[in-house]
Amino acid sequence: MYKAFYGLNDNPFSIAPNPHYMFLSDRHREALAHLTYGLGETGGFVLLTGEVGTGKTTVSRCLLEQIPDNTDTAFILNPSLTELELLATLCDELEIAYGDNPTLKQLTDLISMYLLNNHKNGRNTVLIIDEAQHLRSEVLEQLRLLTNLETNTKKLLQVILIGQPELQQLLKRQDLRQLAQRITARYHLLPLNKEEIALYVQHRLQVAGRHEPLFTRKAIAALHKHSGGIPRLTNLLCERALMAGYGQVKVPIDHKMVDQAAVEVLGDIDVSHDKRWPFVAATALVLAFGLSFYWFNRSNIDENSNVATLSPKNDEQIITPASEEIKATSQVVAQAKPAVNAQQQILHQAMLQSRSIDNAFAGLFGLWNKQPIIGLSACQAAQQQALACYQQQGNWHSIMRLNYPAVVYLQDTQANVFYGVIVERQAEQILLQLGEQQFWVNKDWFDRHFSGTFEILWQPDSVLPREIGQSSSLSQVQWLENSLARVNQRPARLLTRFDNELEQQLMSFQRQHGLKPDGIAGNQTLIQLNLYLSQQGPRLNSAEVNR
Structure with a gap:
């Protein structure tokens, strides 16, 4: 219903386990590493626990993708079974034929024979049980008995138990201590931060x-x-x-x-009720009367002192800053107030009319002599015109360091979001476009209204490699050295390998730009470098393009 409105091709937040949306956080990768280790040569039981919805199924699917081709896998999703039903389900998953009304011994013998034949043919067998907290203790004991079949070096059946935290408590039972001792790897998956x-x-x-x-x-x-x-x-x-x-x-x-x-x-969200509220409200009311006159006289001057120049886009008239007209005498201040209020009203109206991010991007496209495309999101329209989007969290210095015009996410005093375009910079002032008007504002005004998110358009000069690290080709390593040298305005060295000095230079660059200092030039690092090196497109300060 809303896909076209947001520029989406699909529903991004369906709870169906779509592998295209698989997201592996550091926690998920660590869990995957533990499970992979547990399925090593020795085998046995591997345990993965976590609260409902933390991504246990995601990890298990990743694990299945990494299991070698010479592995037969059985996946049991509903473990609320008796011992006989569990063995019959295992036979069904492994396509082991059995007759009508088999006994527990018959199924056990068939599975044992299958495991021995697999081992003889160089194949492994893995059983994965989801929602394993529902397993009965006698069924878990039956699983342990199945894993008794082993060679001198490995178990012939490897079992992965996936379940909620109650599974850990279940395995602490005295009658399951033998099984607990056979768990070769366990990991508890925590929620995302x-x-x-x-x-x-x-x-x-x-x-x-x-x-x-x-x-x-x-x-x-x-x-x-x-x-x-x-x-x-x-x-x-x-x-x-x-x-x-x-x-x-x-x-x-x-x-x-x-x-x-x-x-x-x-459902209902608990909201804490502070019993001191009536007292706080009364105090605030008293203070309001006491401070009202002070703030009435200060507010107009303070707000306007941060707005340097107002320049309507369709009007050549420049309104001189009211702060420069205000002198020390109260008489002049009184005379200046109407001009202050007029500028404030114009600025406030511009903020109210800048609620659309699409209008802000239209202004940014204009600086590139491009234009939005109806029916496409801003980034999709950029890609159609050989440009790329780049979004980042940062501050005044982050934007000025990149030196590109940017769409900035701003907030008024009531935390309402509005959008502007930084068009130009002069020292500690920027030319900010709000809707159809442009204002010179200083750093203090910007810092008080900036939410921390900004987006730029840029034109890649070449196709970026996926990453550059220790194992990359010498030509890529030399390109990285040359690029960092240009950014730091130093002579480039001739390299024969990815040496320690290059790694330290790279990590320093990453720290400076809020990137993970891992010494590997990944996608975000390479984009940052190319933003510095690109000679294409407009800049906030053209004098700083050739650093």
Whole structure:
């Protein structure tokens, strides 16, 4: 329903386990490493636990993709079975034929024979049981007996138990201590943290075709708060919030919409009631009367002192800053107030008319002598015109360092989001376009209104490699050295390998730009380098293009 509105090709937050949307956080990768180790040469039992919706099935699917071709796999999704039913299900999964009304011994013998033949033919056998917390103790004991079949070096049947935290408690029972001692690897999958939730949401949006961010920073924090970092709950909340945004014709999704989605999806949300509220309210009322006169006289001057020049796009008239007209005498201040209020009203009206990110991107496209394309998102339209999008979290210095015109996500004093385009920079002032008007504002005004998210357009000079590291070709390593040398304005060295000095230079560059300093030039690092090196397109300060 809302896909076209958000520029999506698919529903990004379906709870169906679509492998195209698979997102592996550091926790998921660590869990996968533990399971892979547990399925090594020795075999035995491997245990994966985690709360509902944390991604245990995702990890198991990744594991299945990595299992060698010489492995036969049985997957049991409903473990609420008796011993006889479990063995019959295992036979069904492995395509082992058995007669009518088999006994426990007959099924055990058939499975044992199958395992021995597999071992003789150089094949492995793996049994994966999901929702294993529902297994009965006698069924678990039967599984242990099946794993008794072994050679001098390995078990012939390897078992992966996947379940909720109750499975750990189940395995602590005295009568299951022998099985617990055979677990060669175990991992408890924790929920995602706030940073991982942000990456998770953006990953799913990108797979669905939208590369620009859709949720504000506060919305991501609200998602993490209400979902507890559980991906499945995050999907439900995002889906409901997108429906709300579509209904309100509003982009991006803010924290208020996420809060409302949480009420609808999760039911009543506990809100702490502070018993001191009546006292606080009364105190605030008294203070309001006491401070009202002071703020009345200060507010107009303070706000306007941060707006350097107002230049309507369709009007050549330049309005001189009221702050420069204000002198020390109260008489001059009184005379200046009408001009101050007029500028404030114009600025406030421009902020109210800048709620559409599409209008902001239209302004950014104009700086590149390009234009939006109806029916496509901003990034899709950019790709059609040989440009690329780049979104980043940062501050004033992050934007000025890149030196590209940028769409910036801003907030007014009531935390309402609006969008502007940074067009030009002069010292500590920037030319900010809001709708059809442009304003010179200083760094202090920008810092107070900037939400931390910005997006730029850029023109890649060449196809980027996937990453450059220790095992990369010498030509790629030399390109990396040359690029870092240009950024740091130093002579490039002639390299014969990816040496320690290059790694330190790379890590320093990564730290400077808020990237993970891992000494490997991955996608984000390579984009940052190319942004510095590119000679194409407009800049905020043309004098700084050739660094």
